[in-house]
Amino acid sequence: MINSELNQYAALYQTELLDNVIPFWTEYSVDKIFGGYFTCLTREGNVFDTDKFVWLQGRQVWMFAMLYNNVEKKKTWLDIALNGADFLKKYGRDEEGNWYFSLTREGIPLIQAYNIFSDCFAAMAFGELYKATGSEEFKQIAVSTYYQILERQEHPKGIYDKSVPGTRPLINFALPMILCNLSLSLEDVLGSQTTAKIVPELISNIMTNFYQEDTGLILENVSREGKFVDSFEGRLISPGHVNESMWFLMDLAVRYNDQSLIEQAEKTLLRNTEFGWDKKYGGIFYFLDYKGYPPQQLEWDQKLWWVHLETMIAMAKCYKLTGNQSCSNWFEELHQYSWKHFKDPEYNEWFGYLDRRGDPLLTLKGGKWKGSFHVPRAMYEIWKTLSSPSPLQKDSATLSNSRNKL
Amino acid sequence: MINSELNQYAALYQTELLDNVIPFWTEYSVDKIFGGYFTCLTREGNVFDTDKFVWLQGRQVWMFAMLYNNVEKKKTWLDIALNGADFLKKYGRDEEGNWYFSLTREGIPLIQAYNIFSDCFAAMAFGELYKATGSEEFKQIAVSTYYQILERQEHPKGIYDKSVPGTRPLINFALPMILCNLSLSLEDVLGSQTTAKIVPELISNIMTNFYQEDTGLILENVSREGKFVDSFEGRLISPGHVNESMWFLMDLAVRYNDQSLIEQAEKTLLRNTEFGWDKKYGGIFYFLDYKGYPPQQLEWDQKLWWVHLETMIAMAKCYKLTGNQSCSNWFEELHQYSWKHFKDPEYNEWFGYLDRRGDPLLTLKGGKWKGSFHVPRAMYEIWKTLSSPSPLQKDSATLSNSRNKL
Numbered sequence: 075m076i077n078s079e080l081n082q083y084a085a086l087y088q089t090e091l092l093d094n095v096i097p098f099w100t101e102y103s104v105d106k107i108f109g110g111y112f113t114c115l116t117r118e119g120n121v122f123d124t125d126k127f128v129w130l131q132g133r134q135v136w137m138f139a140m141l142y143n144n145v146e147k148k149k150t151w152l153d154i155a156l157n158g159a160d161f162l163k164k165y166g167r168d169e170e171g172n173w174y175f176s177l178t179r180e181g182i183p184l185i186q187a188y189n190i191f192s193d194c195f196a197a198m199a200f201g202e203l204y205k206a207t208g209s210e211e212f213k214q215i216a217v218s219t220y221y222q223i224l225e226r227q228e229h230p231k232g233i234y235d236k237s238v239p240g241t242r243p244l245i246n247f248a249l250p251m252i253l254c255n256l257s258l259s260l261e262d263v264l265g266s267q268t269t270a271k272i273v274p275e276l277i278s279n280i281m282t283n284f285y286q287e288d289t290g291l292i293l294e295n296v297s298r299e300g301k302f303v304d305s306f307e308g309r310l311i312s313p314g315h316v317n318e319s320m321w322f323l324m325d326l327a328v329r330y331n332d333q334s335l336i337e338q339a340e341k342t343l344l345r346n347t348e349f350g351w352d353k354k355y356g357g358i359f360y361f362l363d364y365k366g367y368p369p370q371q372l373e374w375d376q377k378l379w380w381v382h383l384e385t386m387i388a389m390a391k392c393y394k395l396t397g398n399q400s401c402s403n404w405f406e407e408l409h410q411y412s413w414k415h416f417k418d419p420e421y422n423e424w425f426g427y428l429d430r431r432g433d434p435l436l437t438l439k440g441g442k443w444k445g446s447f448h449v450p451r452a453m454y455e456i457w458k459t460l461s462s463p464s465p466l467q468k469d470s471a472t473l474s475n476s477r478n479k480l
Numbered sequence: 481m482i483n484s485e486l487n488q489y490a491a492l493y494q495t496e497l498l499d500n501v502i503p504f505w506t507e508y509s510v511d512k513i514f515g516g517y518f519t520c521l522t523r524e525g526n527v528f529d530t531d532k533f534v535w536l537q538g539r540q541v542w543m544f545a546m547l548y549n550n551v552e553k554k555k556t557w558l559d560i561a562l563n564g565a566d567f568l569k570k571y572g573r574d575e576e577g578n579w580y581f582s583l584t585r586e587g588i589p590l591i592q593a594y595n596i597f598s599d600c601f602a603a604m605a606f607g608e609l610y611k612a613t614g615s616e617e618f619k620q621i622a623v624s625t626y627y628q629i630l631e632r633q634e635h636p637k638g639i640y641d642k643s644v645p646g647t648r649p650l651i652n653f654a655l656p657m658i659l660c661n662l663s664l665s666l667e668d669v670l671g672s673q674t675t676a677k678i679v680p681e682l683i684s685n686i687m688t689n690f691y692q693e694d695t696g697l698i699l700e701n702v703s704r705e706g707k708f709v710d711s712f713e714g715r716l717i718s719p720g721h722v723n724e725s726m727w728f729l730m731d732l733a734v735r736y737n738d739q740s741l742i743e744q745a746e747k748t749l750l751r752n753t754e755f756g757w758d759k760k761y762g763g764i765f766y767f768l769d770y771k772g773y774p775p776q777q778l779e780w781d782q783k784l785w786w787v788h789l790e791t792m793i794a795m796a797k798c799y800k801l802t803g804n805q806s807c808s809n810w811f812e813e814l815h816q817y818s819w820k821h822f823k824d825p826e827y828n829e830w831f832g833y834l835d836r837r838g839d840p841l842l843t844l845k846g847g848k849w850k851g852s853f854h855v856p857r858a859m860y861e862i863w864k865t866l867s868s869p870s871p872l873q874k875d876s877a878t879l880s881n882s883r884n885k886l
Contacts, residue, residue: 122774123711123712125711175642178647178648183644183647185642233639236591236592236640238580238588238590241588241590304529365528367522368842368843370847372778372833372841373779376778429781435781436775441774441776442712
């Protein structure tokens with residue numbers, strides 16, 4: 075891509091974020107009576123279910139606080155973030171301070187705190203809102219939640235874990251992956267010395283245990299020794315997760331000046347995207363089996379918005395860091411695919427769930443798992459990445475193989 | 481359908497059962513080293529995963545014992561049933577006598593006894609095998625498991641239930657539905673007085689609580705008072721479950737001579753099939769939302785083998801009981817659809833999972849949820865139903881509205 079193309083893309087994503095996507099959530103998602111957000115929204119923006127899912131409540135707080143911090147000090151945005159934070163603060167936690175999975179519209183707990191990602195997105199939310207407000211209370215919620223996540227990380231599901239201890243212990247990719255992003259995002263709150271201690275272990279976990287040297291792929295579940303385990307869970311690959319984590323790693327590589335990590339992320343991103351791409355109908359599969367067997371997930375062949383958007387962020391960042399033309403080509407291919415299939419030509423916001431052929435499987439704009447997060451975050455990240463005046467890697471000479479120094 | 485057509489269909493399903501489907505499981509599923517069955521089998525019959533899922537182990541024991549009891553006293557069939565029963569007896573239960581969800585190939589427990597349907601299919605298996613062998617041990621396992629199910633039925637997931645008590649208590653359709661079939665199947669073992677006490681409550685639960693008078697549909701989850709609850713779970717309809725339960729109810733109606741129940745089942749079966757039918761591509765949807773909103777299940781639009789086969793059984797039985805031409809028409813439409821899309825033209829056994837358009841989504845013949853059960857049971861039930869010399873309702877004059885007398 076030449077500079078004028080980069081600028082055009084940047085402007086397009088900026089406009090899509092500010093004139094299309096954010097207005098959708100501003101207009102339709104705020105619950106002005108009970109606080110928090112509606113996320114189950116039809117194509118047009120009508121509320122079809124009022125339950126409140128803590129993942130999505132936290133993510134939307136983070137989103138609006140982040141826009142307030144990084145784009146413009148709009149009071150509306152801060153108010154929307156505070157509306158969600160207030161609801162979460164009042165109703166979101168059980169007696170032990172763990173975050174519920176879901177609440178009724180009024181805030182009565184529905185589903186117990188079995189899902190540690192509720193805690194991850196709550197910590198992310200309150201950390202970002204602390205930056206916006208300076209509120210010590212928000213900082214304290216972010217910090218205590220973060221440390222509770224670290225304490226729970228060996229047994230994230232706690233008493234709700236249905237596997238028999240010892241028979242086939244597996245570790246899952248999602249938590250270390252999210253912690254890479256969360257730890258960097260909370261660096262101001264936790265202190266840079268703390269994150270500098272935690273982050274290298276997370277990176278090493280991903281690139282040593284989950285990364286498979288012989289195939290260049292990353293598995294969703296491995297043994298505690300980082301070995302492939304031939305079972306449904308062990309064979310599972312989630313190309314979207316892998317690519318999302320690769321831009322988290324690239325952000326960390328830039329932060330810690332680690333050229334070697336950039337190269338690993340670049341290689342893994344390209345290998346995994348090639349592996350996950352549907353050669354017949356285009357788009358990236360949701361799930362694949364490492365050995366090519368039938369996955370247990372019936373939704374395996376569907377095309378999900380976040381998978382494609384996270385890959386685009388990763389390709390954009392990778393291109394700016396390495397200049398690798400393959401990243402630019404992939405970015406453009408994914409851009410074409412996504413604007414053709416995920417963008418709704420009639421109403422604001424994007425479709426989330428397509429069938430294998432790229433037709434909408436559900437026309438909702440938000441649901442139990444899709445909220446104000448992946449679409450606007452991707453618009454923001456792509457806009458900022460492609461419009462940065464020079465590559466993020468400002469002085470490539472200073473980026474050395476410094477991973478071991480982390 | 482005229483008599484010669486009925487006979488032709490009956491012969492076709494008999495042949496498919498005995499020459500195609502059963503040979504597949506006989507040849508590929510038996511684990512001669514560790515006992516039990518492999519169920520994860522590719523299109524050609526190769527084992528791609530060796531885990532043993534208790535639902536499917538129990539169902540296969542039942543299937544082969546049932547064939548031995550009702551079709552022919554083949555030693556191979558009894559041996560296959562005993563091979564699974566022996567494995568289950570040794571490894572299938574935890575210390576409290578509840579049945580695990582899954583085991584390793586060798587029988588080491590993998591997933592805890594959180595799923596009461598493991599117990600249902602184990603009880604069904606040992607009950608049927610008792611009929612084949614007269615073994616008091618098998619009878620005792622069936623009886624004790626059955627009573628443990630009844631004890632657990634208010635809280636079937638036990639400690640693994642993630643919902644917060646009291647906020648939105650829902651009861652689920654699957655257990656009373658399965659218990660209708662299981663109770664009748666265990667009548668010899670439990671004693672007819674016992675089942676005659678239990679069954680009317682099950683029927684009333686289904687046709688009063690889950691059945692919605694105003695729409696004629698059956699919901700998958702309702703409040704404890706049998707009311708619609710506007711939430712993802714409350715709006716869920718599973719047309720396959722409904723139709724499967726309708727033939728369970730028709731079997732009970734015949735057993736207890738209840739004309740009124742036949743009429744209710746007939747009406748519900750036709751209404752629900754009409755509701756579940758995909759007018760665009762044919763076939764019956766896997767899940768639908770009662771209010772037409774997006775379901776949370778991403779697999780909602782897929783066409784599953786058991787949904788279609790269970791509906792065919794129900795239509796065949798209903799036609800023989802009522803002579804309703806709509807049932808005959810639906811049977812023929814489903815027959816055409818199923819033989820065109822689910823039957824594998826090259827290898828034995830049938831495909832299980834099709835996309836909305838009717839193309840195979842997974843080409844497996846068996847997996848974590850598909851075993852030696854719905855295909856052979858449907859072949860058997862359709863064969864027997866359509867070849868019965870006169871309608872099952874042998875003397876319609878004796879079938880009166882005797883439900884209250886049950």
